[in-house]
Amino acid sequence: MSASDTVTLTDVQTLKASAQRDDSEGLTFGPVDLSEFAPQITFDFFGRDKDTPERQCARITVTAEAAVGSFEVQVAGLFTMPDAESLPEAEGNQLLEQALDALFPFVRAEITDVTTRVFNSGLLAPPLDFSGQLAKARRRPPKRAS
Structure with a gap:
């Protein structure tokens, strides 16, 4: 890639930040053990306009x-x-x-903010490197409908 092939983040919006605490066994104000959470991470790209292909939106859930x-x-x-589709x-x-x-x-x-407010114990997600994730996602066979 050349020096002109750079990515600049111009705007960030939180679309959803929600949490629900299970209080079926009684409510406590103490912190909750968050070690048992196993997150699922998905991402997609959307909103590229044919007139401005250099502007792209990404969403992580x-x-x-x-x-x-x-x-x-x-x-x-x-x-x-740059328009990623025009590159190798x-x-x-x-x-x-x-x-x-x-x-x-x-x-x-x-994640830290919403888990701190709801569970009285903030979950600090580790940094994540997305290198190679798109190639892996493209190599996975599509899921079959049951």
Whole structure:
């Protein structure tokens, strides 16, 4: 990739930040053990206009459920970057992965905020490197309907 092939995050919006605490066994104001959460992370790209192909939106969604409750965070970012579809696949994937890497810290912050407010114990999601994730996602066979 050349020096002109850069990704610039121009806007970030939280689309959803929700959590639900299971209080079926009584409500406590003490912190909850969040170690049992196993999050599911999905991402997609959308909103590219044919007149401005250098502007692209990305969305990352993180959901998790455990005995103590559940949460969902969805954050979208608007990026200025070269048209990934006009580049060779490997270079296009690298640009899109850079966009996801730039957006994920905002997702982490929302996860910490919503889990702190609802569970009285903040979940600090680890940093995530999206390198190679697009190629892996494309190699997976599609799920069959049951």
